[in-house]
Amino acid sequence: MSARFTLKPVGWRPRLPPVKAESATPEQLAALDACPPAVRRSTYFLTLAHDPGSLGERGALFNIVMYAEGGLDRADRELATAVVSMVNGCVYCTAVHAKRFVELSGDEPAMQRMLEEGWAAEPDPRRKAIADFTEALTRSPGAVTPAHLAPLRAAGLDDLEMLDLLHGIAMFANANRLMLTLGDPLLPRVM
Amino acid sequence: MTEDLIDHLLGLPPDHPVVALRHRRPEARRHAEGAFRELLLPADPGGLSHAERAALALLVAEREGDADLAAQYRAMGPAAADTPRMAALLDYAAKVALAPETTVQADIDALAALGLTPRDIVAATQLIAFVPYQVRMLAGLRALAREKAA
Numbered sequence A: 001m002s003a004r005f006t007l008k009p010v011g012w013r014p015r016l017p018p019v020k021a022e023s024a025t026p027e028q029l030a031a032l033d034a035c036p037p038a039v040r041r042s043t044y045f046l047t048l049a050h051d052p053g054s055l056g057e058r059g060a061l062f063n064i065v066m067y068a069e070g071g072l073d074r075a076d077r078e079l080a081t082a083v084v085s086m087v088n089g090c091v092y093c094t095a096v097h098a099k100r101f102v103e104l105s106g107d108e109p110a111m112q113r114m115l116e117e118g119w120a121a122e123p124d125p126r127r128k129a130i131a132d133f134t135e136a137l138t139r140s141p142g143a144v145t146p147a148h149l150a151p152l153r154a155a156g157l158d159d160l161e162m163l164d165l166l167h168g169i170a171m172f173a174n175a176n177r178l179m180l181t182l183g184d185p186l187l188p189r190v191m
Numbered sequence B: 001m002t003e004d005l006i007d008h009l010l011g012l013p014p015d016h017p018v019v020a021l022r023h024r025r026p027e028a029r030r031h032a033e034g035a036f037r038e039l040l041l042p043a044d045p046g047g048l049s050h051a052e053r054a055a056l057a058l059l060v061a062e063r064e065g066d067a068d069l070a071a072q073y074r075a076m077g078p079a080a081a082d083t084p085r086m087a088a089l090l091d092y093a094a095k096v097a098l099a100p101e102t103t104v105q106a107d108i109d110a111l112a113a114l115g116l117t118p119r120d121i122v123a124a125t126q127l128i129a130f131v132p133y134q135v136r137m138l139a140g141l142r143a144l145a146r147e148k149a150a
Helices: A026-033 A043-048 A052-067 A074-088 A091-105 A108-117 A125-139 A146-154 A159-182 B005-010 B017-022 B026-040 B050-063 B067-074 B084-098 B105-113 B118-149
Strands: A011-014 A183-186
Touching: A011 A043, A026 A052, A043 A052, A043 A159, A043 A183, A043 B118, A052 A074, A052 A159, A052 B026, A052 B118, A074 A091, A074 A108, A074 A125, A074 A159, A091 A108, A091 A159, A125 A146, A125 A159, A125 B118, A146 A159, A146 B118, A159 A183, A159 B017, A159 B084, A159 B105, A159 B118, B005 B017, B005 B026, B005 B067, B005 B118, B017 B118, B026 B050, B026 B118, B050 B067, B050 B084, B050 B118, B067 B118, B084 B105, B084 B118, B105 B118
Parallel strands: none
Antiparallel strands: A011 A183
């Protein structure tokens, strides 16, 4: 895709001073508690905590989209969110979700290839179908037709897996915009 | 269960398989609706009025090309006020929605200079970034519904 995407840890520096956990209001703390446990004290979520109403609902939505049981395999969700993040140019989100894909699938060479070259030549038909559909819905939602779903069906996705894929793609249309707008990535070489 | 915004905009019969499919992820359905209400119609809107919120959502829905969602937001507020503040907010919305990678620190600082608090800036950004979620859910679900009809 581009030399700038990486599996190495990328930092994030907010463009607004984040809420301090020790001085957060009860409403802000309750909203943070609705977010995934691993990230609820991160700088990013503490920045979003300025508006607890939206953080609580949106954090709960994010949690269910990424971690709901059954349906689309979690590695496939991470693949889709990494692809959205590459299409949108979010280096931070790409690094996080590409890494999770590698952890869940054990296939680092596949992700490294996608980070460097994209997915036009992806040999795995299921991953190729997921990546192509993800790119289409990310770039041109209004142009998506049942023809775009056909390769996913051919790869074996059922209705619930389709719904989970839509949720993941849509969630990162949201997540990338928040991350790209409210802060700057700190790339490994400058950390 | 009652119709939510996405069901309403899809306009499918209650027994349609795509409507039923959405109920297999009830928490996603509930929290997407909750986010919509918190962002557009919060009980305490802070420094960002309901009318300003509807105007921002309308701009993003229009620029993203979803006519049904745009009509929804057009009906939720008056036409955007012709003020420097609203113009700056709409410019910010267009940039965040269509070219988020090009945003810079100065975009945030400009909102603060207009008197927006950190909470207002985060709320505006959450709202602007949530409409693209709705646009893609609607587009994907419409494709699924058309697939079922084929």
